Amino acid sequence: MIVAERKPLEQISSMIESNSNVLIVGCGECVTVCSAGGKKEVEILASAINMLRSKEGKPIEIRQETLERQCDAEYLEQLRGFIGEYEVVISMACGAGVQFMAEKYKNSLVLPALNTKFIGVTEEQGVWSERCHACGDCKLHLTGGVCPIARCSKSLLNGPCGGSTNGKCEISPDVVCGWQLIIERLSDLGQLEKYEEIIPINDWSTNRDGGPRKVVREDLRL
């Protein structure tokens, strides 16, 4: 899923300082799962803003909505009837959702409430970590199912570097060395000989380096 984290309340409230009403829109997909921007988080943010504004003597009218998801036009359409009544809209979706809402409602000011962090997994309750950089050319078959691009701090395709110590990355003892994981996996799978194959210099054109990306499936187009 896409993992996100809510911005600090002060930053969000400073974006809407001069407004007297706001529509806060949550998203029912990834950001609900990672407890950053679902229905519950919309309620929490709304009540925090309410409290802050009451304390400041500048009450604000807040409407709360949570859509199935914000990355599909059909769900965004559900806001059509009333979005124009609000001076400002706060989207609690990932960066894609915020932008798509802004695209669909050209006259509305749409602001982000979250910082979109990464594509990752729930390691345990309350802990999420990164697994994929969306490089556009998956290499997991070469590296025992552990991604060197996302899991190595330097995205080395022929790691580890000399900074790997006790299975940890040189940047922090809290970061696991991705290449340590790759080697352990290859070893467990009886494929350690694969380690000696040099992975050639990468074609980054499928990554963000190639410009904004798009997938077109002619077979699915209407």
Add this chain to the structure above:
Amino acid sequence: MKSESRLEQILTKGEFAVTSECGPPRGADAEVIRKKGEVLKGFVDGVNVTDNQTSVVRMSSISSCVILKGLGLNPIMQMVTRDRNRIAIQSDILGAAALGINNILCLTGDHQKFGDHASAKNVFDMDSIQLVQTVKLMRDEGKFLGGEELKGSPKMFIGAAENPFADPFEIRVPRLAKKIAAGVDFIQTQCIYNLPKFEKWMKLVRDRGLHERVHILGGVTPFKSVGMANYMKKSVPGMDVPDELIERMKAAPKEKKAEEGINICIETIKRLREIEGIHGVHIMAIEWEEMVPEIVKRAGLFPRPHIEG
């Protein structure tokens, strides 16, 4: 000969090579690098010039190399893949070769988190092994990575670093094999303090015959103080400092700590010379370059062999 490097000539003749290191200044004063160079002149066969080591901004490796070359030294240009993409890397290799630099040490580079610009964007378009392949492709096949032919190939003697003490230990020899397969000519190792572990690594290297396919120079760094020894042990990633060396430094009288550090270093060099497959020593006297001549002399490695031409 692959290059006109004095280091290549020394190693090809079967002489025990001596290289050292020179960190460029944090400013534009060429005099700093000249002073360091003058100290080393005549005592080493090559001088590594670091490339923004520990991600702290310094004078560029290429320009410092040119200054040292002007003094008659044989600079080894370190190049990290942290800060340049393949366009800049190939361009700098051509430029360095045009300026008479004929050694390159291919490194990945410390993460920018260590330095004074932690908010920088890193590049890592390639890794150190792919950099070795890149230089070899340019030198031996006269081609760019993009496939086009280049005119005037860079005659570089290609080096890389290897850390026998980093984890996981089981891939340290396969990793050397990868660097050799990529086309490396010489290896400088991480600082060696744990000699038994290093000897174990070298045995594994010899078991695979790798010592006959690459020149390995053992790395040494003298301790200046107990504090430095402790710092190397605890804070430098991938460093293996046995407790007994820390104890030796502690036991030395206050005014003789530095001397004890030098003694340990010289003993290490003497032991390294006994190891089959070790073709030289790389002395990294960090901000202590003035000690290199004494180390070289006391280790019995002076004068350096004369090279024709």
